[in-house]
Amino acid sequence: MRVLSQARTAPGHHGRVARLLIVEDDDRIRLSLKMALEDEGYTVKDVPTAEEGLADHAANPADLVLVDLMLPGMDGFDCIRSLRKLGDVPIVVVSARDDTHDVVAALEAGADDYVVKPVAVKELSARLRALKRRARGSGGDAPKTLRFGEIELRPEAGEVQLGEDPVHLTRTEFRLLCELADQQGRVLSRQQLLDRVWGYEVFGDDRLVDVHVGRLRRKIERDPANPKHLLTVRGLGYKLQA
Amino acid sequence: MKRLGLRARVTAVFALGALALSTALSSVAYQITRQNLLTERERTLVRSAYFDAVIVREGLRAENPAISEVLRGLDTGETRRPVLRREGQWFSRSADTGITDSIPVALQRLVSEGTPGTQRVDLDGEPAFVVGVPLDEVDTGFYEVTTLAELERTFNVLATVLGVAALGTTLAGAALGVYASRRVLEPLTGVARAADEIATGDISARVARDTDPDLDRLAVAFNSMVDAVQAKADADRRFAGDVSHELRSPLQTLSAATSVLARRRDSLEPRTAAAVDLLTEEVTRFEQLVSDLLVLSRSDLPAERRPTDVVGLVRGIARQRGLTEEQIEVTGDGSRPEVDQRRFEQILVNLLDNADRHGGGAVRVGICTDPVLVRLEVDDEGPGVPPDERELVFDRFARGRAASARGGTDGTGLGLALVKQHALAHRGSVQIADRPGGGARFVVELPAREGS
Numbered sequence: 001m002r003v004l005s006q007a008r009t010a011p012g013h014h015g016r017v018a019r020l021l022i023v024e025d026d027d028r029i030r031l032s033l034k035m036a037l038e039d040e041g042y043t044v045k046d047v048p049t050a051e052e053g054l055a056d057h058a059a060n061p062a063d064l065v066l067v068d069l070m071l072p073g074m075d076g077f078d079c080i081r082s083l084r085k086l087g088d089v090p091i092v093v094v095s096a097r098d099d100t101h102d103v104v105a106a107l108e109a110g111a112d113d114y115v116v117k118p119v120a121v122k123e124l125s126a127r128l129r130a131l132k133r134r135a136r137g138s139g140g141d142a143p144k145t146l147r148f149g150e151i152e153l154r155p156e157a158g159e160v161q162l163g164e165d166p167v168h169l170t171r172t173e174f175r176l177l178c179e180l181a182d183q184q185g186r187v188l189s190r191q192q193l194l195d196r197v198w199g200y201e202v203f204g205d206d207r208l209v210d211v212h213v214g215r216l217r218r219k220i221e222r223d224p225a226n227p228k229h230l231l232t233v234r235g236l237g238y239k240l241q242a
Numbered sequence: 243m244k245r246l247g248l249r250a251r252v253t254a255v256f257a258l259g260a261l262a263l264s265t266a267l268s269s270v271a272y273q274i275t276r277q278n279l280l281t282e283r284e285r286t287l288v289r290s291a292y293f294d295a296v297i298v299r300e301g302l303r304a305e306n307p308a309i310s311e312v313l314r315g316l317d318t319g320e321t322r323r324p325v326l327r328r329e330g331q332w333f334s335r336s337a338d339t340g341i342t343d344s345i346p347v348a349l350q351r352l353v354s355e356g357t358p359g360t361q362r363v364d365l366d367g368e369p370a371f372v373v374g375v376p377l378d379e380v381d382t383g384f385y386e387v388t389t390l391a392e393l394e395r396t397f398n399v400l401a402t403v404l405g406v407a408a409l410g411t412t413l414a415g416a417a418l419g420v421y422a423s424r425r426v427l428e429p430l431t432g433v434a435r436a437a438d439e440i441a442t443g444d445i446s447a448r449v450a451r452d453t454d455p456d457l458d459r460l461a462v463a464f465n466s467m468v469d470a471v472q473a474k475a476d477a478d479r480r481f482a483g484d485v486s487h488e489l490r491s492p493l494q495t496l497s498a499a500t501s502v503l504a505r506r507r508d509s510l511e512p513r514t515a516a517a518v519d520l521l522t523e524e525v526t527r528f529e530q531l532v533s534d535l536l537v538l539s540r541s542d543l544p545a546e547r548r549p550t551d552v553v554g555l556v557r558g559i560a561r562q563r564g565l566t567e568e569q570i571e572v573t574g575d576g577s578r579p580e581v582d583q584r585r586f587e588q589i590l591v592n593l594l595d596n597a598d599r600h601g602g603g604a605v606r607v608g609i610c611t612d613p614v615l616v617r618l619e620v621d622d623e624g625p626g627v628p629p630d631e632r633e634l635v636f637d638r639f640a641r642g643r644a645a646s647a648r649g650g651t652d653g654t655g656l657g658l659a660l661v662k663q664h665a666l667a668h669r670g671s672v673q674i675a676d677r678p679g680g681g682a683r684f685v686v687e688l689p690a691r692e693g694s
Contacts, residue, residue, distance in 0.1 A: 026491055032498035039505045096490040098536075118493035118529050121501040189551060191558070202558045203587060206548075235549030235578050 018132060021062035022046040023053035023079060024094070025071050029117075033066070033094075036121040042128075048072075050079035054086075062089060064128050067111070069095040069102060077109045084110035088170040090131035094119060100207065107211035112172040113198060114208065130199025131172065146181045148229045148242045151220050153181050162220055172197065173216050176209075180230065180240035189237035213238055249427055253419035260415020264408035272404050276397055283393055284371060287322070288360060291373035291386040294324055298384050299377050309333040321388050327354075328382045341365065341387050349374050353383035363387075369394055429457040433464050442669060445472050445542065475542075482539035486532045493529055500525045527654065534656035537588065538638070541663035545582035547692055552579060552586060552616055556609040559587065563594050565607060574610040574617075579690035581616060585664035586688075589672075590618060592657035593684050597622035599653050601682055616670075616688045623681040632674040636662040661686065 020042040024030040069076035152161040194204030217224040301312030325334040353374035439447035597604035601622025608619035639655040670688035677683040
């Protein structure tokens, strides 16, 4: 019998049930994940290939995407890159591979998080929830503008500008920037960023932070190789300064 | 008694050999030289005595000779002291009175019977030489007593020089022994060092090739042995990695499907619900096992050290595991050691798991940091670990005898093995002690940075 969505936990925002796209070529994994995540309250669309996933997302944009890396035809990395071109939908890689090379390549391609099979449904669900959370505003009613040198950030509006040019950030990049901006030049450790941005209280993967910081620098720094604003503080973490 | 090392023995043999040889040579040289010098000297003295005897005889031919004057007239140099015995009475130069006592009676008799003779005697504690020459008058003997002290001093100097030379030769022999043994054992030192490094986890250690073909064989043989061992270890690790990797996909299905079942547990009949519980439990354990196996298959890779807030990590994990602030003991200077964060996390989590399974839960976590060492302690109030099992529990799948005695067979059997592997990857250690007040204390010590 087909298990229907129970929508008890209602992970979607604005009352809408979140739509989840699973791109996974292994039928058994795909089906079991679909059932388990439907139990968690998502509307799940599952496809076995990257091509079908992209077509589906283009026709009917998902709120979250789970992608396997080893896919027939177009592989997971290309799938992530293509999805990124379409928008900032949060992408979680679910892969049996966990060597650094794959993790970093997937994150560089644009994935927001990376979990290794087998992942418990509870854990996966927590990851998805964290990515769905809206960037935390700095509070206050008036739309606030934060400035760090040439970088202009409006947390409530979700807008970033570098000089005159608008910068397009993914949801995760934007949250990372907001968390750093919130600290006004104080250092945030990787662990703190993992907690605040990705919702990992412990056991987060530093590579998530490092790769995302790298991606962010390429968008908000004039010279990403010699950053002036988003700085690495060796042994401590990162900070954003004017 | 502790047996001496090969190097010490080689050195000792060289030194003793040199000592024996140089002593023998020195003694022979001394004896020959001494003999030659003595013989030469005595011959000279005899000749001089005869010469002087002729002069004395001439002097005695005079009427009523002044014997002392005759003796004084001799050119005897400083060392020869002439005396004359005539008709039972001694005559000598005034300066030489008293030396007549040293002339042996046997020699006097010989001379008085008309036979010349010589004898070595003792003169006031110094060696001396007496030459006795009968003069052609009845019962008159001419003697010359010569002290050999000067010659004796020469012999002493000679003996000293030869002794020093022998000592020098011995030392040189010992030095040669040290050098030779070091040279010969040098490749062994290299092999020992490499073996040590391999034993402490650096499987890439190799012995430098030697230029000497005889010694090079050792290096080559050792290196190829390590290569073979490493290839075998790599193959094992790859196999373990491949197996766990292949298990991951089906496990993902099992895990997700089981969670679908578990979600409906309450609406299942009791028998089915019990089966679902078993399934959930075992799938969880299976996941952990596969994950541990994968980590273990990679754990002999070097640790990826980075400055890490270990105190924050320990606090976070310990709190999450339900320990109170009082149970988390932070000491040291709070410096940030360079450790592999993921390995460090796993060390703590596995020790906490172990305390849960076998020790009734952790009652204290201690973290002490200083610029040199990170020390992590996890205490439980369980039955403790008997001293003879304290090594065994770190073996893979060591749950059998040692652990079941500690009251549990759940877990993967890899947790403590991983703790040990992670500690070794940092060139650190893990030990079990008795907790004061009962229970076990697991102590992990990691150098705070590479090579410290």
